[in-house]
Amino acid sequence: MSSGGFHVHGPHDHAIEHATHGHGEHPAESHGTEGHGSSTNKIAMFTAIVATVGAIFAYMGGATQANAGLMKNDAAIKKTEASNQWNYFQSKSTKQSLAELARDMTPSEQEKAKYQAKIDRYETEKNEIKKAAEGLEAEARAFDEKSEAQMHQHHRWAQATTALQVAIALAAIALLTRKKWLEWGMYGVAAIGLGVGTLALLHI
Template sequence: MSEGFHVHGAHDHAVEHGAHSGDKLGGQVAIFTAILASVGAIVSYQGGDTQNQAMLFKNEAVLKKTQASDQWSYYQAKSNKGHLMELAADLAPAGKRDYYKAQIEKYENEKKEIKAKAEALEAESEKANEESDHAMHPHHKLAQSMTLIQIAISLASITVLTRKKWLFAVAAISAAGGLAMWGWALSV
């Protein structure tokens, strides 16, 4: 805050002046906008929180997908080694073939474990993606709610400037719509 003076916008000045002058409409608008600003702060916080949760789940999904990809690469490496052992078994003298066949069996068993781990990681990635989508779902409703609340605050401020009471009714309708959207978002 500046030390010597404070700058008000035109609507801020009109609302403040109306609230202190005993003007009933100005006082109602001041209370109305203060309540809506408080509700708007809560809605805005909840909207940001849904985005953060969705982002955390999405990051988890990407991490699990990357880990699954690493496992599939490891699986492929074991397959390549197994194929080389098959080739070696075909080319090796009879006394060495049992060694290569044992190696082939070892790689096949390792591949089964690696495949199971890769598939489990892919399932975890998919689950995290679904959680991200679910966390993001109410965000759109919260954003619409916040927009309607901001419109209501603006219309209420204009009411004090223009002295048009019908505008205050439109502001109340917009606020009611914003509150309804907020309730809807919370129920999702």
């Protein structure tokens, strides 16, 4: 089986094949190879379990990477909206400055009052626009932080998946060489993979 680049078809099938041959092809030698047959079955079962867990880890890694991309896209949208608001703010500031210049240059008190009313309106509008822009920037930062957290989790899932792939490779070599230290090695690497997967699950 395979999922997200997690290929375990060969070792698993190889393990099952060894288990079958160990019990069925040489009945006369079954007593002498009983320990090997048991070890082969154990490795085959280990491979199947690790392959299943690895497929889940690979799926979770892909899902978190996709989530990180979506959140980064949302952050970019919010940044664009905030930029538009700041441009709008600058436009209001320019109009306010022109109104202030016109107020200062006109000799008519009536005209001064008219321009002052415009200045006050622009000031109110600027404050509202500024508040909206700052809110959008805050949302963009929040999406960026969530995206980074998702990418960190993705890296954890990827590390866990890689460790389980190595464990399956060691299992295949252990079947071929019948080296006990390789069996212990596959268990150790699998334990590391499961540990890292637990860290990913806990968002650590």
